[in-house]
Amino acid sequence: MNEFRADKRIAGGTVIYDLKGDLSNQAEEVMLELCEWEKGLGQGRRFLILNFTEVPYINSIGLAVLIRIIRPLLRAGCQTFAYGVTPHYQKLFRMVGLTEHMMIYPNEEAIVQRIEHLEAQGE
Amino acid sequence: MKEAIFEQQWVMPSAYGSEKAVMQKVKTAISRICPGEQRIEDMLTAIAEACLNAIEHGNLADFRLPVTLQLTIDGEKYKFRIIDHGSNMPVVQDELPLPDKWLEEHPRGWGLFLIRRLSDHAAFGSENGEVYLDIIFYR
Numbered sequence: 001m002n003e004f005r006a007d008k009r010i011a012g013g014t015v016i017y018d019l020k021g022d023l024s025n026q027a028e029e030v031m032l033e034l035c036e037w038e039k040g041l042g043q044g045r046r047f048l049i050l051n052f053t054e055v056p057y058i059n060s061i062g063l064a065v066l067i068r069i070i071r072p073l074l075r076a077g078c079q080t081f082a083y084g085v086t087p088h089y090q091k092l093f094r095m096v097g098l099t100e101h102m103m104i105y106p107n108e109e110a111i112v113q114r115i116e117h118l119e120a121q122g123e
Numbered sequence: 124m125k126e127a128i129f130e131q132q133w134v135m136p137s138a139y140g141s142e143k144a145v146m147q148k149v150k151t152a153i154s155r156i157c158p159g160e161q162r163i164e165d166m167l168t169a170i171a172e173a174c175l176n177a178i179e180h181g182n183l184a185d186f187r188l189p190v191t192l193q194l195t196i197d198g199e200k201y202k203f204r205i206i207d208h209g210s211n212m213p214v215v216q217d218e219l220p221l222p223d224k225w226l227e228e229h230p231r232g233w234g235l236f237l238i239r240r241l242s243d244h245a246a247f248g249s250e251n252g253e254v255y256l257d258i259i260f261y262r
Binding site: 022024025026057059060061063064067068071088092095096097 | 139140142143164165168171172175221222224225229232233234236237240
């Protein structure tokens with residue numbers, strides 16, 4: 001059984017989740033209960049990074065979970081980034097509109113640089 | 124219709140995760156028959172989503188009811204037939220535009236959305252009281 005986990009790290013104004021396992025029905029409850037997404041990321045944090053490096057399989061249930069997380073975060077003024085997404089899953093993310101609201105980068109360092117730039121600009 | 128060069132069938136229980144196991148079997152079969160197939164990942168996603176639909180909507184996740192996947196490869200196409208035991212043809216609603224779909228309270232129903240975009244042809248049918256979804260990828 002491929003158990004799903006989401007390990008949390010915090011770096012300044014950014015929350016990072018290292019996702020491990022299949023993003024499918026078994027991940028739905030775990031992901032939706034990680035925090036109260038409607039309230040944002042808490043303590044004034046405005047950036048979420050999702051690390052997909054150890055996510056081998058994403059299905060339509062997983063895509064819907066991502067939408068259900070990103071949607072309230074947008075309303076709360078937070079931005080979501082992702083890395084470690086294979087080209088195939090990047091294609092699926094584009095198809096369902098996720099890439100409109102979740103910027104995909106090749107690695108965490110590139111996202112951190114982008115966030116530092118945004119913070120410097122006061123965005 | 125061209126002569127089949129490969130035919131195989133897999134049967135799985137109506138349980139979440141079955142679709143992933145069958146993906147691996149299909150991947151092994153196609154990699155052996157048609158090594159280097161460029162659209163293999165699209166095919167695997169499409170059949171996984173079709174199997175999920177069959178499990179959830181066709182068999183109502185009743186573990187006792189099987190889902191059958193048939194693969195036929197001929198000179199011009201890959202044809203996948205996913206069969207469930209739902210006796211009613213699914214009601215396929217018109218797709219909402221993406222922004223509207225995002226506004227739905229529970230934005231599910233992406234399976235058929237993906238299948239249609241990844242494959243060259245997808246159509247439901249029924250035979251002998253069973254419902255099937257045919258998915259075609261041209262070679």
